[in-house]
Every structure is written in C-alpha cells, then in structure tokens.
Amino acid sequence: MGPVLVVGGCREARAWSLQGGPRPMGPGRAGPMRSSVAAPDCCGGLGNLDFRKADLCVMTWLLGYVDPSEPHFVAAVLTIAFNPLFWNVVARWEHKTRKLSRAFGSPHLACCALGGAILLLNVLRSHCFTQAMLSQPRIQSLDNPLAYRVGLALLGVGGVFVLSSFLALGFTGTFLGDYFGILKEARVTTFPFSILDNPMYWGSTANYLGWAIMHASPAGLLLTTVVALTYMVAILYEEPFTAEIYRQKASQAHKRS
Numbered sequence: 001m002g003p004v005l006v007v008g009g010c011r012e013a014r015a016w017s018l019q020g021g022p023r024p025m026g027p028g029r030a031g032p033m034r035s036s037v038a039a040p041d042c043c044g045g046l047g048n049l050d051f052r053k054a055d056l057c058v059m060t061w062l063l064g065y066v067d068p069s070e071p072h073f074v075a076a077v078l079t080i081a082f083n084p085l086f087w088n089v090v091a092r093w094e095h096k097t098r099k100l101s102r103a104f105g106s107p108h109l110a111c112c113a114l115g116g117a118i119l120l121l122n123v124l125r126s127h128c129f130t131q132a133m134l135s136q137p138r139i140q141s142l143d144n145p146l147a148y149r150v151g152l153a154l155l156g157v158g159g160v161f162v163l164s165s166f167l168a169l170g171f172t173g174t175f176l177g178d179y180f181g182i183l184k185e186a187r188v189t190t191f192p193f194s195i196l197d198n199p200m201y202w203g204s205t206a207n208y209l210g211w212a213i214m215h216a217s218p219a220g221l222l223l224t225t226v227v228a229l230t231y232m233v234a235i236l237y238e239e240p241f242t243a244e245i246y247r248q249k250a251s252q253a254h255k256r257s
Contacts, residue, residue: 065139065218073219076132079125080226084234087118091179092241100180107180108172115175129208133217142216154210161203164192174200178245201231 067073091114094100100110141147166174168190172182192199205228212220 063222066136066222070132070135072128072132072135073223076125076128076223077226079121079128080223080230083118083121083125084230086121087114087176088234088237090114091176095179095181095245098181107177107182111172111175111177111180111182115171118175129211129220129223132223133212133215133220136217136219138216139218140216142213147216148214151210151213151215154206154213156210158203158206158208158210161192161196161199162207165200165203168193178242183246183249198231198235201235205231 068077090100094110094114098107100114101107104110104113168188170177172180173184173188178184187193192203196202205224208220208224208227212224
C-alpha cells in the first residue's frame with residue numbers, strides 16, 4: 001500500500017460555535033469561458049478550443065489510457081464511494097438512536113470505535129487506489145523527475161493539511177464526535193482552518209493527486225477526480241446536518257438560560 005495518509009479520508013469534522021453555523025465556503029470558481037469560435041473541435045488546438053468542453057477533453061484523454069472495467073479499478077471506485085457513505089449513514093443513525101453509545105457504554109468509546117473502523121476502511125481505500133494504478137499503464141509525459149518532484153510536493157502539502165487538521169480537531173472532533181453529542185464550544189480557527197475550508201478533505205485529495213503523479217498514472221488521476229467529487233458531495237450533505245446539530249444545541253442552551 002502506498003503512503004497516502006488515511007486520516008484524511010474521514011469526514012471533514014468541523015468545530016463550530018454554538019451561536020453560529022458553518023463558515024461560508026470560499027468563492028466559487030468562475031463559470032466556464034465561452035469561445036467566439038463557432039462549433040470548434042474540442043481537441044483541435046488552442047486556437048480552436050471550446051472551454052466549455054475542456055474538462056470533457058481531459059476526461060476523454062484519461063479514459064484513453066484507463067480500463068474502467070479492470071477489477072482493481074472497480075474496487076478502488078467502490079471503496080472511494082463507500083467510505084463517506086458508511087460514516088455518514090452510521091453517524092446519522094447514531095445521532096438519531098444513540099444505540100452505539102449505549103452499546104459501548106459512552107459516546108466517547110462509541111466515537112473511537114467508529115473512528116477505528118473509518119481508519120481501517122481508509123487503509124483499504126488507499127491499498128485499492130495503489131493496486132488500480134499498478135494494474136494499468138503509465139503515461140510517458142508524467143514519467144520524469146520533474147513530475148515526480150511535483151507529486152512529492154503535493155503529497156507533502158496534503159500531509160500537512162491532514163495532520164494539522166487532525167491535531168486542531170482532536171480524535172473525536174475528526175471522527176464525527178458532534179454526531180455522538182460531543183460538541184465543541186467554539187469553532188476552530190487555527191491553521192489550517194484559518195486559510196482553507198475543509199482542509200482535511202482537500203489535503204487528502206492532494207495526497208492522492210500527488211501519489212498518482214509520482215506513479216505517472218492516468219488511472220490514479222482519474223481516481224483522484226472521483227475522490228474530489230465524492231468529497232464535494234459529502235460536504236453538501238454533512239455541513240447542513242452538522243449546522244442543524246449546533247443550532248439545536250444553541251436553542252436548548254437559550255431555553256435553559
């Protein structure tokens with residue numbers, strides 16, 4: 001298994017104020033540029049490039065090197081998609097029923113057990129990711145020392161974001177502690193949350209991207225895209241739900257006062 005940091009595969013747990021909701025996401029990217037050239041060929045050169053189809057060109061190019069039906073690739077896609085589904089379903093079930101907390105005798109022990117399961121699943125995901133890369137061809141344009149150093153740098157930056165997020169949030173803060181009723185009194189604003197929203201998710205994505213570039217693997221690049229899209233979907237579901245948990249907590253505190 002490759003050195004992809006598996007902590008980054010957990011939910012992007014956030015520490016929020018009891019009075020506030022989630023921090024607003026950063027400004028979105030600008031919309032796709034429109035070319036003045038009528039009906040251009042997508043891959044016909046820079047002078048004939050329709051930016052509306054640029055992403056499609058990249059995906060088509062990657063698919064030319066990748067066999068999506070290869071068993072290792074399929075296993076990697078399944079583990080990438082399954083992990084956030086697993087922790088969101090289990091955590092919401094716990095928030096609704098408290099059955100895990102009752103089974104383990106305390107919410108802290110239950111949260112630690114779920115965190116251990118998530119870590120193991122992320123080890124499996126990283127292993128499947130690496131095996132998918134090794135089972136498919138490399139791309140010559142990335143098989144050079146400069147690209148390797150770029151990938152190594154991305155791996156380092158991603159590792160910094162993942163580990164610093166973990167240290168800032170703690171174990172229960174990282175592994176869905178708020179779903180177990182383990183809430184923080186104030187939002188974490190220290191590094192890396194001071195410069196980036198969801199730093200653990202994007203640090204994990206950078207890890208996979210760097211690992212793929214180091215292996216000159218088009219399959220790895222395509223799987224990294226799946227990782228990023230999966231995290232984007234997870235954020236859309238997690239942030240409103242977590243905001244509601246803290247809103248309810250603030251409402252209860254206000255009633256008691």
